[in-house]
Amino acid sequence: MSPLCESYVPAERLDEPEVFYPLHVRLCGECLLVQLPAYVPGEDIFSDYAYFSSYSSSWVAHARQYADDMTARLGLTPGSLVTEVASNDGYLLQHFRAAGIPVLGIEPAANVAEAARAKGIPTVVRFLGPDTGASIAAEHGRADLVAANNVFAHVPDIRGFAAGLRALVKDSGLVTLEFPHLLRLIERRQYDTIYHEHYSYLSLLTSSRALGTAGLRVVDVEELGTHGGSLRVHARPAEAAGEPSERVKAVLDAEEKAGLHSVAGHAGFAGEVLKIKSDLLGFLLSAAGQGRSVAGYGAPGKGNTLLNHCGIRADLVSYTVDRSPVKQGKFLPGTHIPIYPPERLAQTRPDYILVLPWNLRAEITDQLAYARSWGGRLVFPIPALDVV
Numbered sequence: 001m002s003p004l005c006e007s008y009v010p011a012e013r014l015d016e017p018e019v020f021y022p023l024h025v026r027l028c029g030e031c032l033l034v035q036l037p038a039y040v041p042g043e044d045i046f047s048d049y050a051y052f053s054s055y056s057s058s059w060v061a062h063a064r065q066y067a068d069d070m071t072a073r074l075g076l077t078p079g080s081l082v083t084e085v086a087s088n089d090g091y092l093l094q095h096f097r098a099a100g101i102p103v104l105g106i107e108p109a110a111n112v113a114e115a116a117r118a119k120g121i122p123t124v125v126r127f128l129g130p131d132t133g134a135s136i137a138a139e140h141g142r143a144d145l146v147a148a149n150n151v152f153a154h155v156p157d158i159r160g161f162a163a164g165l166r167a168l169v170k171d172s173g174l175v176t177l178e179f180p181h182l183l184r185l186i187e188r189r190q191y192d193t194i195y196h197e198h199y200s201y202l203s204l205l206t207s208s209r210a211l212g213t214a215g216l217r218v219v220d221v222e223e224l225g226t227h228g229g230s231l232r233v234h235a236r237p238a239e240a241a242g243e244p245s246e247r248v249k250a251v252l253d254a255e256e257k258a259g260l261h262s263v264a265g266h267a268g269f270a271g272e273v274l275k276i277k278s279d280l281l282g283f284l285l286s287a288a289g290q291g292r293s294v295a296g297y298g299a300p301g302k303g304n305t306l307l308n309h310c311g312i313r314a315d316l317v318s319y320t321v322d323r324s325p326v327k328q329g330k331f332l333p334g335t336h337i338p339i340y341p342p343e344r345l346a347q348t349r350p351d352y353i354l355v356l357p358w359n360l361r362a363e364i365t366d367q368l369a370y371a372r373s374w375g376g377r378l379v380f381p382i383p384a385l386d387v388v
Helices: 042-046 057-074 093-098 110-118 130-140 158-168 182-187 204-212 246-257 269-289 301-310 343-348 358-367 369-374
Strands: 082-085 103-106 143-149 169-180 216-224 230-237 294-297 352-355 377-380
Touching: 057 093, 057 143, 057 358, 082 093, 082 158, 093 103, 103 130, 130 158, 143 158, 158 169, 158 204, 158 216, 169 182, 169 204, 204 216, 204 230, 204 246, 216 246, 269 294, 269 301, 294 343, 352 358, 358 369, 358 377
Parallel strands: 082 103, 082 143, 143 169, 294 352, 352 377
Antiparallel strands: 169 230, 216 230
């Protein structure tokens, strides 16, 4: 049972009840889509959102590289159009705009869309589906490139979303989607990326099937290091797609070898999850017994799955810090661990810093280098407990 992972609690609501939902992953025996039941409508989660992409400098750099690569690959010009679905605060489209390429953001969270508009990024506040995709394309034009980063897993109606993508892209255009790869999630024990905002956990096989229902065919795929191991899937309208690249076959073969093309191949993950929980709790209890202080770094959604599953509260992790002002001064859902600005670490000098966004390990290790001055050590809980 877990609360919604981005439902940060203000101080005045600490004594009020919170709603917890089952966090129970299901596997479809027919199409093999790994998914959560849609306990909560997307409108309840994403209409007002606490995640702003630009607070991760490495993610903004990743977006800049994508913009440069796609501009060169597709020959984008001031006569082109780039549309991003779930465009957040303009972290990606700002790079195309700086190169003089027209852009359009589609973002359901009005508060986040406002931040994008402040950067000069035209943004439509809508959820994407077949009808909204068609109406947006009719008003703003169909795009040469449609990007959808870390959103395909966030939609309860994955086929309707795929149809919306098809409505947005030109017949000769390209759609790219990035999402965490189910193969890496299982292989690297990344169970904390399972939370209610993520309705689906995608392989190349299942994402290809979902896109195929809308007439989009996967033509290429890239394996990325982001979010613990992601795929960037390239798809084109089926009538203009041509043959897929060798990389598509290679990834599908790797998935099949790992067992992801059968129901039986998904078994055994629960035991791995239990070991992560027992190792982390054992470490924190030992640290408390020795009188050592522990603080957290970051307040990501994945951290709330980890902390709630392990039953960790402020007696074991006294506080966490986050760069986002939207989260500062609030409390983590379920655990009620307080969130402070990053400067709190230097003020209190904890013995250990539990890094919750472990996917940004290199970036955060560099940011926290100053903790060496008092002998502070970093703790990474996944894929296995690592104290450095």
